[in-house]
Amino acid sequence: MIKRAIFGTMAAVAALSFSATPGIAEEYPAERLTYTIAFGPGGGNDRMSRTLVDILKQYELYPGNIVVENREGGSGAVGFSYVKRQAGNPYSATSTSGNFIGTPLVADTDWTYADFTPIALLASDAMFLVVRTDSDFKSLDKVVAAANEGRITIAGSGSAGPERVTASLFAQAAGIKYEYVPIGSGGELVTALTSGSVDAVVANPSEVAGQIEAGTFTALAFSDTERSTNHPEIPTFRELGYDFNFSLPRGVVLPPDLDPAVQDWWIAALKKAVDTPEWQDYLVTNGMSGNPIWGAEFGVYLKETSTKYETVLKDIGAID
């Protein structure tokens, strides 16, 4: 049933693009696709990319073969640089995540988000502000009050990553001062809080969902514009009166200089992909909200996120 419906739409899509640009529609996609993952295996970007590629294969959304390559290094700099240098090659694709915006801001890369052909924002990855359940911080206001009275420490992964941007935007909105503690990986971040070393952490929902479920940690607020579909009980910062939102683009981009028909083909294919139960499962397991944004609008979204990010990095002195 599903298969037939998809096949039908696929045919319709093909026919549509046929009329627009006959040259390319006949041939595209005719070759093997190389899906580059700019990060190591097992990480967030890797999980999303592999899930997506599996869906493309399973539902035959991409007719040819797909090869997945991990090109990690330099917080995404290496892999994204590789894809950017594939300019004009419609058989190369990659997934974006926080570093797609962040790395070019802090490092001297030969690419920025603006170089790529935007296809779709498939999921937004926002942050939780998390405290220990047995701590005194029963609400976000308590955290703000404690910061006004004394000194609070908030930890997050990395020195200039999205966790810090979220913490910084929160402090700005609340008018408080806090001490940011950059911690390496997800595991150390969790123990920094379980061991009582820091007062709160800003973390990706997937990193702390197990602890929240077990009742060890309590999430006080969520940094997206809407509540998370997985944790509808946790309010957004906005709802609590702290006027900001910040989330990371988990999406798909292609190399620069492509035929618009290729972009349209991909938008149509991914619109099918996000409707599959596998994709919905992925969103639930990884605690993401799925409000897709397509094509040029995704480009605008990337620009806004990058500007927000850049402002915070300048404020904290990470970049000039």
Next chain:
Amino acid sequence: MFADIVSNLSLGLSIAASPEGILFLLIGAFVGMIVGLFPGFGPAAGIAVLIPLTFGLEPTIAIIMLAGIYYGSMYGGTITSILINTPGESATVASTLDGYPLAQKGRAGPALVMQAVASFFGGTIGVILITALAPSLASLAASFGPSEYFLIIAVGLLMLTTMMGDNKFKGFISALIGFAVGTVGVDVMSGQQRFTFGSPELIGGVYFVAVAIGLFGVGELLHCILNGQHREPAKKLRISFRDKEFWPSKQDYYESRYTFWRGSIIGFIAGVLPGSGATLGSIIGYSVEKKIAKDPEKFGKGEMRGLVAPETANNAASAGAMVPLLSLGIPGSGATAVLLGAFMMWGLQPGPLLIVNDPGFVWGLIASMYLGNMILILLSIFAIPLFVKFLDVPYVNVVPVIVLLCVIGAFAINASIVETWILVISGLIGFAMKTYGYSPAATVLALVLGSMAEETFLQSYIISDGTMSLFWERPVSLVLSIVLLTIIAVPLTVATLQRYRSNRMFSSDDKA
């Protein structure tokens, strides 16, 4: 409590000992050994490559296979440390110190058998300890914050001094080179780049695997060529299970009978603490063994205990690392982080509730580790004659093969030429270090631990608002601080006392 353990284990065994479970365990163990054999291609990459194969499988069967790759690589990883002095990962650096000299003395067979036996012993003790102590140990892992990490890493760094060889001055220089290389990359506090010279590949720092392969593997080759080893005819080693020289001697077992226990327990505890468990475990295991030995001068020259200690420790540590992974959902290393990613792909939620919600999964995995270690020791011992045959090949033919393996290993890390250059440069430095008696082991371990020490120290410094009170205000930190000070103070006091005593003896002699 005992009844609980029995019922849990039998639940686990009923899953792990199924024909399907054993088949995939065999595949995992075999792949793990192979993955361990290639320098640079570590368990994390091996697991990641096989994850797609597991989608059709029951999650428990899948994890049994992937975990087999993880601890199986600890068996295979030491083979290159012993045969070609090239550790494939930081946890097997300590095994080169006595493993390679043993092979050079013509005892490659016994060394390889002993490392398999030590791996089996460490791995099995590790699983027994998980079975019995996992819940209580989980709270230990959860109580470790930045200050505790810093202190335990500092203990590891102090232990490095026992691995530096005879010349301490050259040893310190070697360690300082490692620290210096460790500063490359993003400064964890400010987010600014240090010594990356605009290269995006260096933003994440210099990856130690390329450095280790270069310093040890390539450096050793160049040194052997300098000595003219490539002109020597191949030594014909007769290797067969029937030969007495193939097996470790009774004396080997007798001398290391306590080493097995000490290495396993030290390694397990280090493994439970998330971070660089297996590496720290092998360093501390080796150092303790050398410190308490009556004949420390034998270490570093092909002493069986010097191989047994790090090998039991790193295998027990890889079992220990399962404790925070299964009971808290906290990965302690690159490979366990990939395993954690796989949990989520199968729709399991790693965290404190995993063991409550999916007991079959957790106990199936633990039970499979008992079987896995048995399979691995058999696989290793049957494969050893094959590996020892490698030494029969004339050195002049071996060199290109090792160079090729090293280059592939370095390139495979990120599929980038930068790591290959790092390999070449480290190879030249390793050659100089070997020729002039410096310590490549100290350099590699300082590189791994140095940047961790820096990060955790700065974290503690920020948290305590620059007062460093964290190091004595937190109970676990206080204990670790005292241990650290004792390690520093005792040798100093002993040395001072001895000097004082010998001075007095000297002066009383003078009077007489």
